[in-house]
Each structure stands twice: as structure tokens, then as C-alpha cells.
Amino acid sequence: MIKAERQDLILEHLLKDKKVLLDQISKVLKVSEDTVRRDIKELSDKGLLKAVRGGAIQRSSIPVHFKDRQHIDVPYKKIIAEKVLEYIKPGMVLLVDSGTSALAVVSNLPKDIALTVVTNSFPVASILEDHEKIEVLFIGGMLNKVSFSTTGYETIQAIRNIRADLCLLGICSIDLNLGVTGAEYEDSLIKRVMVETSKCTIALSTSDKLGTSDSFYICAANSLNIIITEADPKSVNLSAYVDAGIEIR
Amino acid sequence: MIKAERQDLILEHLLKDKKVLLDQISKVLKVSEDTVRRDIKELSDKGLLKAVRGGAIQRSSIPVHFKDRQHIDVPYKKIIAEKVLEYIKPGMVLLVDSGTSALAVVSNLPKDIALTVVTNSFPVASILEDHEKIEVLFIGGMLNKVSFSTTGYETIQAIRNIRADLCLLGICSIDLNLGVTGAEYEDSLIKRVMVETSKCTIALSTSDKLGTSDSFYICAANSLNIIITEADPKSVNLSAYVDAGIEIR
DNA sequence: ATATTTGTTGCAAATAATTGCAAAATGAAA
DNA sequence: TTTCATTTTGCAATTATTTGCAACAAATAT
Incomplete structure (x- = not known):
């Protein structure tokens, strides 16, 4: 067995x-x-x-649907999640997007850390049910019934009112010249605002997404403060990113 | 055990x-x-x-966990839910609060009706997952992890931007002189705004809640357009409500 | 006022979780 | 196939939690 x-x-x-x-x-x-x-x-x-x-x-809480989380535990996501934890300090306000990478980070948060988590993702919010010291501010908007996250005008407006200490940006393509890009329009719009309004942005990526691009522009590469990948930052040559002022982990 | x-x-x-x-x-x-x-x-x-x-x-009233609510389908809620359906027409914008009665109504909605449902309740939103023709606008705010609904400033502000055709107001106490009252402060605040901004309000109540009052004021009794109870409107004497211009079902 | 019931606190036994470790199983590469 | 590295598994020692009990305090009833 x-x-x-x-x-x-x-x-x-x-x-x-x-x-x-x-x-x-x-x-x-x-x-x-x-x-x-x-x-x-x-x-x-x-x-x-x-x-x-x-x-x-x-x-207890939310229906079976979210069990697509099967994919969360892909080993590299766990690695990324653990690297991110070093940057999360008690008392911070975290802005978390609706991707599975960000969800992986959130589900790895210690049970007793005090935080404010701002998110537009039902799965992210519901996984925090038992974290008593984490306040969850949920961003409203039109509900996307596939990803179970909100999008649209209301969502974007609501994010504009937040100034998070740290933004966790789920996996997207990153290219030094073309910037950060995403595959879905609505999602990319939201990510863009998230980056704009946050003091610090951590991109959760995989090393194979570096140097690639997608259809919808999110932000310039150097709008990212930190890029976290599953790979050892020494083993891959990412000096160009470091030169651009981005920390690589 | x-x-x-x-x-x-x-x-x-x-x-x-x-x-x-x-x-x-x-x-x-x-x-x-x-x-x-x-x-x-x-x-x-x-x-x-x-x-x-x-x-x-x-x-007092509130937080029965989502988990427990689902399994306990008190018959009267079903009766109320069915009465409400008569008032819901395709194309309407429904504002649904976070009570169990409203949840019961929503879970009785036909699968193929076209609606916009506006709600601050996770359970309500997630029940609509399979209703392809229902658009869900979720109201953000601070997440209450027991009732799985949002409350607070953001929630209230967001509701102010909605002008729903119909508001489904969960069970609360109703008294002709004292008005509609609720047992939970935050919840009552939200209900108040919901009533204020909706064109028509249906109160989902039980007959024993008529003539009673709770701690927090929501609105005047005649702000309600319709009161729906589990009882036969002829069997109980509610003429005073009818005289006040409220329809009783 | 006294008796009775219910709550509180500290304690020890029982039960479960965690950690470190080594053996076994698995999988990939030679 | 064989070898080597990685993962998985079971075990033992340690640590933490849960539970029932008993002595005492507080609240309620008579």
C-alpha cells in the first residue's frame, strides 16, 4: 500500500x-x-x-470545492513557503493573492502568530479559521466561482485602501525587460494593484518562470523587492536580477 | 471519544x-x-x-457554526424559504444577510434562475457555486470566523453602494412600536444598512419573534415591506401589522 | 444559618504528540 | 542488475495534553 x-x-x-x-x-x-x-x-x-x-x-467551514488544494503540496511550493516565512514578522499586514503558491504559504503559517491577512481568496480566508491571532480582512467583489476569489472594480477599489507591509504575489512570469506578467486578465489587474499599494512585494515563482513572459502586464521587474524560487539562489545564475536590486532567495 | x-x-x-x-x-x-x-x-x-x-x-442568536447549521434543517425554515420564492423574479438583485434563514432561502433557489446575489456570508456565496446564472457579489470586510461572514466599516460602506431590489433579512425581533431589533451589535448595524439601501425588504421571522425586542435597533417596523413567518397568516392575529402597511405571509 | 450543589485549583496517571534515529523501501542512474 | 541517494516507516525517549480526583471555595437553596 x-x-x-x-x-x-x-x-x-x-x-x-x-x-x-x-x-x-x-x-x-x-x-x-x-x-x-x-x-x-x-x-x-x-x-x-x-x-x-x-x-x-x-x-468545518467551506465546501469540498477547495480540495483542488491537492496541488498545494507539490514539494517546491513547500520549499518556497518555508523561505517566505522568514520575512513574515508578528504584527505585519499581509496582502495575499489568490494563487495556490500564496495559499501554500498561508497554510504553513504558525498557528500562533499575530497578523492581519488581507485577501480576496476564499481558500486563503478559510484556511485561517483556526489561527486565532490572525485577523482576516476579506476583499469583496464579483465572485469567481472557479477560483473562489473576488475580482473586478470593487475588489480593486478595496485594495487601493490597503497599505500592506508585505504582498505575497503568486507565481507569474518574470522578465527583466518585459516585467512581471500574468496569464489571466482580471487576475493580473488585481495583482498590479496589490503591488502598487504594498510596501514590499515578494514574488513566489519557480526558476523556470524567470525570463519568460505572459499576456498581461502586472508591473516592472524592479517593482518586486524579493523573488523566492524553489531553487538554491547560488546554483542558478540570477545575477542580473540582483543587479536590478531584487533580492533572490 | x-x-x-x-x-x-x-x-x-x-x-x-x-x-x-x-x-x-x-x-x-x-x-x-x-x-x-x-x-x-x-x-x-x-x-x-x-x-x-x-x-x-x-x-444570544448568532454564532452557530456553519458546520452545524447545514445539517439541522429545521422544517420551518423550509416553509419560510418556499414562501419567499414567490417574491424572487429573474433578473433581480438580492441582498442576503448572514443568518440561517436567509441561507435556507438561498439553498432553495432553483438551479437555473438568473439573479445577482449580494451577500457578506461565505456559506451563502459557496452554496451558489453551482447556480450558473447567479452572479455573486461578495461584500468584503473583517471576517468573523464563527459565522463566516464579514462585518465592520468596509462591509457597511460596500453595502451603501448597492441598491438591491430585494433584501432578505434574517430572523430578528419585530415589535410595532419598538421596531426591528437584533441581538448582536455588529450584525444589527449591517442589517440596518441593508434595509436602508434596499427597495424592498422581506423579514424572515418566526411567529414567536413578533412582538418581542432585542438590544440593538435595526429599523422601524414599517420599514419592512413583507414579513414571512412559518405560520398561516390567517391563523395568527397580525392585523396590526397589516394596518401598518406590512404584508404578512 | 446551614445544607447542598456547583466551581476552582492543584495534582498525578493516562494518553497522545514530537523528536531524533536507524532500518527498510523506493527510485534513479550507472 | 547494482549502487547510491532519498524517502518512508517504525521505534524509543522526551515532552505536552487531557482527564479524573480530591480538597477547598463560592454560590444557591432550604
Whole structure:
């Protein structure tokens, strides 16, 4: 039995019983409790269930739809998420966009950090349900029922009223000459305003997106303060970015 | 039995009976009274109930968690929901508040009706995921993690920019002289603005709430256009309301 | 005022989570 | 296939949480 299969069974069991007990399920799956515990931890990180002492229960809030979070845990996103954490200090106001990379960062936030998170993404907001010290300011607007985030005039106007300490910009293409670009028009508009109004912007990218471009302009490359990729900044040659005044991690 | 499960049961019991007694529930759950006491303390800290000597009672109106609301479909809500449908015509702009009654109405909407729904409630928005012809305008603001709805300055300002055809006002107390009142301050503020800016307001109430009052003023009784209750309008004497120009259903 | 019930606090036993580690399994490259 | 590196898994020691109990305090009832 492989790990993914086991985790599917845990979720299945959860659907039926509304709860999973470590000792029971470990016997069913014929693995140690430690292993199940680790599985539950992983699933919990993805937001697919809620780990509690002795097992797991269903996540309360928002419907199944968001379970596209499957993709969150792609290893490189975890790496990126951890690098970002160094920049997040208690008391900050974070502006978080609606991509899965930003979601990965948010789901890796420590449980007890005090922050204000501003976002237009239902998944981001709902994952913060149990972070008691995080205040969530949700940005309204027209609801996109696929990404479960808001867009449009209202959203942009609302963001203009925010001056965040840190903006987490989900993956987009970055080119020194062509600037930061995105594949979706509405989303790019919003990202643009987010960058404009934030004191500091961290782009969450992958190294293969560097030097590429997409259809919709977001901002100049040097509007970014920091670019975080999954790669070791020493191993790839990114000196051109550093020369442009962008910190690379 | 897991702690989380136990606490869920306490809340469930509370929903049915309006109260929980330490000695009773501790026998049902097969734990000591001390443990239940501690559970109630925790739930009380989260604002999910009110601890009293000997047990716990429901916290005035609000926050029943989304999770719990979904499963408990009190029949009268269904009756009310169906009565409301007669007033909802294609093309309308609906302003929907964050109460459970309004949620019940929304979940009874036909799949293919074309509407614009404006709401500050996550559950309302997410229930409309599959209604392809319903546009959802979500009202931003500070997120209340218990009711999963937004409140505060931003929310109120955003509502001021809407002029809905129909406002669905969740259950609150209604008295001809004292007006419409609510038990939660923030929630009442929002309801007030909703009524002010809408062309027509339907109050979703239960007959026992008529003639009662709560702490926070929302609007004058005759600001309501229609009151819908679970009861047959002929069976109860509501002529005073009709005389005041309010339609009763 | 006294008796009875309920709450509080501190404590110890039981239970669960975390961490570090080594063995086993898996996968990729030679 | 074999080898090497990585991941996964189980185990043990440590740490943390939960729970029931008992002694005492506070509130309520008689």
C-alpha cells in the first residue's frame, strides 16, 4: 500500500464517519500510528481535514470545492513557503493573492502568530479559521466561482485602501525587460494593484518562470523587492536580477 | 471519544434543547463533569455558547457554526424559504444577510434562475457555486470566523453602494412600536444598512419573534415591506401589522 | 444559618504528540 | 542488475495534553 492510497483511504473513512481515530485506522491500514499521524499531518497541511488529538475530523467551514488544494503540496511550493516565512514578522499586514503558491504559504503559517491577512481568496480566508491571532480582512467583489476569489472594480477599489507591509504575489512570469506578467486578465489587474499599494512585494515563482513572459502586464521587474524560487539562489545564475536590486532567495 | 467529537455533541445537544446540563451530558458522553466543564469553558471562549452555572445555554442568536447549521434543517425554515420564492423574479438583485434563514432561502433557489446575489456570508456565496446564472457579489470586510461572514466599516460602506431590489433579512425581533431589533451589535448595524439601501425588504421571522425586542435597533417596523413567518397568516392575529402597511405571509 | 450543589485549583496517571534515529523501501542512474 | 541517494516507516525517549480526583471555595437553596 502506497502513501497516496493510504491517505485516500483516510479521507474516505473521514467522509463516512466524520472522524478518524489513530488507533483504529492504523490497524485497518496495517501501519504504525506514527505513520498515520504523519499522513494526517500532511492532509491537514493541505487543508483536507483537521488534525485533532487522537485522530482527525472533517474541516468545518467551506465546501469540498477547495480540495483542488491537492496541488498545494507539490514539494517546491513547500520549499518556497518555508523561505517566505522568514520575512513574515508578528504584527505585519499581509496582502495575499489568490494563487495556490500564496495559499501554500498561508497554510504553513504558525498557528500562533499575530497578523492581519488581507485577501480576496476564499481558500486563503478559510484556511485561517483556526489561527486565532490572525485577523482576516476579506476583499469583496464579483465572485469567481472557479477560483473562489473576488475580482473586478470593487475588489480593486478595496485594495487601493490597503497599505500592506508585505504582498505575497503568486507565481507569474518574470522578465527583466518585459516585467512581471500574468496569464489571466482580471487576475493580473488585481495583482498590479496589490503591488502598487504594498510596501514590499515578494514574488513566489519557480526558476523556470524567470525570463519568460505572459499576456498581461502586472508591473516592472524592479517593482518586486524579493523573488523566492524553489531553487538554491547560488546554483542558478540570477545575477542580473540582483543587479536590478531584487533580492533572490 | 475524541475531544472535538465530544464538543460537537455538546453543541448539537444545545441546538436541540437550548441548554446543556453538566450532570446529564456528562453521563451521556461518559466523561466526568470536570471534563464537560472544561469543554464548555473552551466553547465559551470561542463564543459558541454561554457557560452558566450547572451547564450552558445558547448564546444570544448568532454564532452557530456553519458546520452545524447545514445539517439541522429545521422544517420551518423550509416553509419560510418556499414562501419567499414567490417574491424572487429573474433578473433581480438580492441582498442576503448572514443568518440561517436567509441561507435556507438561498439553498432553495432553483438551479437555473438568473439573479445577482449580494451577500457578506461565505456559506451563502459557496452554496451558489453551482447556480450558473447567479452572479455573486461578495461584500468584503473583517471576517468573523464563527459565522463566516464579514462585518465592520468596509462591509457597511460596500453595502451603501448597492441598491438591491430585494433584501432578505434574517430572523430578528419585530415589535410595532419598538421596531426591528437584533441581538448582536455588529450584525444589527449591517442589517440596518441593508434595509436602508434596499427597495424592498422581506423579514424572515418566526411567529414567536413578533412582538418581542432585542438590544440593538435595526429599523422601524414599517420599514419592512413583507414579513414571512412559518405560520398561516390567517391563523395568527397580525392585523396590526397589516394596518401598518406590512404584508404578512 | 446551614445544607447542598456547583466551581476552582492543584495534582498525578493516562494518553497522545514530537523528536531524533536507524532500518527498510523506493527510485534513479550507472 | 547494482549502487547510491532519498524517502518512508517504525521505534524509543522526551515532552505536552487531557482527564479524573480530591480538597477547598463560592454560590444557591432550604
